[in-house]
Amino acid sequence: MAHTHLNQDRPLKDTGLTFWTVFALGFAIVFTIALVGSLTGMPWRSWLPGAESCKSLFGGVQAAVYSFMSHTT
Numbered sequence: 001m002a003h004t005h006l007n008q009d010r011p012l013k014d015t016g017l018t019f020w021t022v023f024a025l026g027f028a029i030v031f032t033i034a035l036v037g038s039l040t041g042m043p044w045r046s047w048l049p050g051a052e053s054c055k056s057l058f059g060g061v062q063a064a065v066y067s068f069m070s071h072t073t
Contacts, residue, residue: 022072026065034061 030048034057037044044060045051050067051060 019069023065023069026068027061030064030068031057031061034064 034044034048034051036042037047038057045054048060048064048067050063054060054063
């Protein structure tokens with residue numbers, strides 16, 4: 001078995017950019033689902049976790065994306 005050494009002196013990459021990239025992509029996808037559901041009169045809030053109690057479209061989408069992102073870590 002070979003001995004490998006991990007280089008732990010190098011700092012980790014900035015996770016802020018990764019967070020905002022995943023958030024923006026998730027927001028775009030969930031917003032599309034919510035917009036189509038809203039325009040067609042379907043109960044889209046029940047489809048998305050966290051959006052059930054929100055009254056506005058953007059608030060519901062944001063709550064759903066944050067719920068989704070809490071499961072990714």
